[in-house]
Amino acid sequence: MSARVVVSMPKSARRGEVIEIRTLASHVMETGFRRTQLGELVPRDIITQFVCTYNGVEVFRAELHPAVAANPLISFTTVATESGTLEFKWLGDNGYSATESAQLSVS
């Protein structure tokens, strides 16, 4: 499965500014409650964890459940404290794992 993810956030910010980060992961988020036409249960396949670290320090974490829509969007905020790297990590069923990183320059 291709693990395509998109992170949208500003490239630069003033020190102390609150920036909004929007993340999207391409994933079916199969609930485990649906059945095929033959009545067999389709096994659950979802993203269960999302973590955002800012220069190695965790600033946001989310636990996802089957009730999150397909291609999960998670949007949150963080304070721009210093220039550096934000790393995003998604983990899920069947060994799903995706990572993305973005640079932020703080003036």
Added chain:
Amino acid sequence: MISRRAFLLILGSGPAFAQLPPNITAERQAALRAAIRKATSGAAVRAGKVTISIPPLIDNGNTVPISVTVDSPMTEADHVKAIHLFTEKNPQPYVLTAHLGPRAGRARVDTRARIADTGQVIAIAQLSDGSYWSDTVSVVVTLSACLEDGLI
């Protein structure tokens, strides 16, 4: 010999009721209460401080934009530690749990959820002082998520 009326009754009642547990509403309510208890470890939840922003009439329950905001200064001394989001009528009440801290700057999280049926959406925020606050919104769903399962 079986009468025509009795035969039709058997035909009509059998398959329709076989799919659904008889007390589905009570089961969902119990599951929701259990989920909230688990999230709050049994602490009292007060209404207020939390605001759910969600369209009141949902055309498509498969992707419902939800935004949860908590009235908090987000300082080291007073901040939101976690935001839990639940729905009343889904097969599982959990939607999302977000863990944040003073570095979030603002106590807000946005996502998109699946909502199975007309009912309530509940957000609970856990504050750094150990108190829990909640908001409950009733929504109407036209096209349900999970409809094909007969889960409603």
